[in-house]
Amino acid sequence: MQKHSLLKGTLILSVAGVIVKVMGAIYRIPLANIITSEGMGYYGMAYPIYGFLIAISTAGLPIAISKLVSERIALGDKKEAHRVFRISFATLFIIGIVSSVALFSGAGFLVNVVLTNPKAYYSMLAVAPALFFVPLMSAFRGYFQGMQNMIPTALSQIFEQLGRVVVGFALAIVFLPKGLEYAAAGASFGASSGAIAGLIIIYIIYLLSRKKIMDELKDSPVIHQEPVGKILYRLFAIAVPITLGTSVMPFMNLIDLSIVIRRLQFAGFSIEEANSLYGQLTQMAATLINFPQVITIALAASLVPAVSESVARRDAKGVTKKAVAGMKACILIGLPASIGLAVLAKPIMYMLYPKEPEVWKVLQVLAFGFIFLAIIQTATGIIQGIGKPIVPVKHLLIGSVFKLIVSYILTGIPWINIRGAASGTVVGYMAAAILNYRYLKKETGIKLGIGDFLIKPAVAVAGMAAGVKVIYDWTVIATSSNTVSTMTAVVAGALVYGGLLLFSGGITSQELEMVPGGKRISRILKKVGLLRK
Numbered sequence: 001m002q003k004h005s006l007l008k009g010t011l012i013l014s015v016a017g018v019i020v021k022v023m024g025a026i027y028r029i030p031l032a033n034i035i036t037s038e039g040m041g042y043y044g045m046a047y048p049i050y051g052f053l054i055a056i057s058t059a060g061l062p063i064a065i066s067k068l069v070s071e072r073i074a075l076g077d078k079k080e081a082h083r084v085f086r087i088s089f090a091t092l093f094i095i096g097i098v099s100s101v102a103l104f105s106g107a108g109f110l111v112n113v114v115l116t117n118p119k120a121y122y123s124m125l126a127v128a129p130a131l132f133f134v135p136l137m138s139a140f141r142g143y144f145q146g147m148q149n150m151i152p153t154a155l156s157q158i159f160e161q162l163g164r165v166v167v168g169f170a171l172a173i174v175f176l177p178k179g180l181e182y183a184a185a186g187a188s189f190g191a192s193s194g195a196i197a198g199l200i201i202i203y204i205i206y207l208l209s210r211k212k213i214m215d216e217l218k219d220s221p222v223i224h225q226e227p228v229g230k231i232l233y234r235l236f237a238i239a240v241p242i243t244l245g246t247s248v249m250p251f252m253n254l255i256d257l258s259i260v261i262r263r264l265q266f267a268g269f270s271i272e273e274a275n276s277l278y279g280q281l282t283q284m285a286a287t288l289i290n291f292p293q294v295i296t297i298a299l300a301a302s303l304v305p306a307v308s309e310s311v312a313r314r315d316a317k318g319v320t321k322k323a324v325a326g327m328k329a330c331i332l333i334g335l336p337a338s339i340g341l342a343v344l345a346k347p348i349m350y351m352l353y354p355k356e357p358e359v360w361k362v363l364q365v366l367a368f369g370f371i372f373l374a375i376i377q378t379a380t381g382i383i384q385g386i387g388k389p390i391v392p393v394k395h396l397l398i399g400s401v402f403k404l405i406v407s408y409i410l411t412g413i414p415w416i417n418i419r420g421a422a423s424g425t426v427v428g429y430m431a432a433a434i435l436n437y438r439y440l441k442k443e444t445g446i447k448l449g450i451g452d453f454l455i456k457p458a459v460a461v462a463g464m465a466a467g468v469k470v471i472y473d474w475t476v477i478a479t480s481s482n483t484v485s486t487m488t489a490v491v492a493g494a495l496v497y498g499g500l501l502l503f504s505g506g507i508t509s510q511e512l513e514m515v516p517g518g519k520r521i522s523r524i525l526k527k528v529g530l531l532r533k
Contacts (some may be wrong), residue, residue, distance in 0.1 A: 016154035018294050020161040025290040027165040029352050032284050035172055035183045037356050038272060040279030042184035045120035048253040048282075049110065050127040050191060053099050054134055055247040060239030061092060061135075062142035062153075067238055068231070069146025079217050080225060085143040087231050092135035100132035117261055117275060122185035126192060133195035140202040156202040163197030164190040241390060248396040252428065255404050256282060260421045263411035277418035284353060285363040285422065289370055292337035296374040299329055300381030307385025316444075323382045323446045327375070327437075328453060332507060334374030335461050336497050340490070341367035343465050347472060347486040365422040372429035379436035386443060395435035403428025460500035468493040 032040050065088045072081035107124035111117055137156055144152040168190020175182040260281070264274035303326045310318035341348070342364050349360035380392040403424040410420025440446050448454075471492045475485035501507045 012150040012154045016157045018298070020157050021290060021294055021297075023161045023165055025287050027169065028283055028287045031169060031172060031187055032279070032287075032353060033355060035176065035180055035187065036276070037279040037284060037353075037359065038276040039172075039180040039184045039187075040283035041275035041277075042117075042120045042123050042181050042279075043187050044279055044282040045111070045115060045117055045257065045275075046123040046127045046188045047191075048250060048257040049103065049124070050130065052247060052250040052254055053103065053131055055250045056099075056243060060242030060246070061088065061235065062138045062145065063242055064235045064238035065139065065142025066145035068234060069143055070148070073147060081146065082213065082217055083225070084231055085139065085146075087228055088142065088235060089136070089139040091232065091235070092139045096132040096135035099135075100128050100130075103131055104128040115257065115261060116265070117271060119181040119271075119275070120184075122181055123188040126185045126188035129192040130195040133192065133199050137195060137199040137202055140199075140206055144202075144205075152202050152205045155205070156198040159201040160194040160198030162194070164194030166190075167193035244390070244393055248393055248400070252396070252400050252403060252425075253282070255400060255407065256421055256425075259404070259408055260411055260418070263408060263420075264417060266412045267414040267417055269417065280356065280359045280362050281366070281418050281421055284349075284356065284359050285366045288341060288348065288352075288363055289366060289373070292333065292341075292370060293373070293377075295333055296330060296377045299326065299333070300377045303378065303381035304385045307382050308387075311386050319386065320444045320446055323440060323444045324448070326378050326382055327440075327446065327448060330374045330378035331371070331453060331457055332501065334371040335457050336464055336493070337374070338367050338369075338371040339461050339465050340468065340493055341370065343468050344472065344486060344489060344493075347482055347489070351483050351486050362418055362422050365419045366425060369422075369426035369429045372426065372433040375433040376429060376436055379433070379440055382440060382444070383436065388439075388443075391439055392432075392436060395432045395439070398435060399428040399430075399432030402431040456501070456504045459504065460497050463500045464493045464497035467496040 028040075031043075035043070065085065068084045069081045072078070072084060104125060107121055107128065111119075111121045111124055137160070141153040141156060144150070168187040171186025171189055172183045173186075175186040256278075260278050261271070261274045264277055265271065269277065303322065306322050307319055307326075310316075310322060345364035345367060346360040349363055350357065353359055376392070376396070383389070383391050405424075406427045407421045407424030410416050410423050411418065413420060416423075468489045472485050472489035475488045476482065479485060
């Protein structure tokens, strides 16, 4: 029953996570067409700082709260579980006030002195309230998760994103006549309105559940009451390592924020031009990378419990087998996504951002980073499964150093400009991916055969790339429509790649079943004789 609840909870949060990520990625496309890359640059200035502060203040605490609450409930001490929630809520209330006030009061210094981008001031102010509301919402999420109820968290995530998208989009349109910096601030306030919406929803759920909770507390005996100091110590002891892990990616975004605008100005671009290029990188090209991540994130999430189970049974062969299958699935997904985005970068960006004809050059570089990001995410899931969650964090930090060096040097070269920052991201991901793989090889004995892991996928991807190019060129001539040609090429590319993989025996049923919906596809392909094993 417990295992069933765990799987159900994981599924609920995974579905919510996919919905949230897709909504966020889709939202940025029409937003960028309205406020242009310059406006997206102002919008993107606030979010790395917001994301980093949110990661520090809330990333690990909901998990820590859920752990302490679930421990008390397992012991039958529901009063202490609720007390843990109240103490946590008070703590996060203080953290929220401090971080929100700090960003609000320090916004002028950040944009004028640190970022040298004064027009991002209002966007910075607009996200400051979110730093107060998000921690409060996190306290409720942790409490419900500790009670094995994932629905409140999932609903609050969806409504948070919905509030962000609807309000942010509406305010961007309303403030556009005043100027791009005001429109960007309106879009940025979506983060604050989304946090308020998410908090309201989860608080309503709490109020609806309150009578039942209070009745259970009356009947619950007081088994053991820990001092407040000890509860806080345990909370932060659990939360800090998790926070360190989740704050690395926001930290990598801060690297771009801290050096890109300055280096572009050094290369001779005006502040407006530099801001526009920054928006192309962080809010337009990077948005396209979010779509294939939905699959690799789900793959990584499924590997953690699968590998953990084999570790608990001391089944070394099982760990290696699952690691090999996971890494191969990752390559089979990540490689075509990277090459496909690179080959179709120009028509895709012309289709999505017709007013920004040069943004495709950024995506063409950034696309090559996705295969390494996919390896990082998948290997991280395996490494977490074997009980070493800090190792991938160290590797990402090392990757950040490479990213910083490459971005700093290349972005300052006028003819490379923003593509230098994109190249830095690719190199940073590549370094972390190599380190993750080396660690996996050492710990699990994983061996990736050249034929199955390199030659067969590479041949299939090469065939896909050639097919995509031919089909796009032919369809453009036949239809005179970039949109129709692009969509046709994407679908045809997927079919060509899948067909070549099946024909060469480059994918097995086990590997296919690791991706979302793979089991159903595997059964169908086996029936028609297209899947060999």
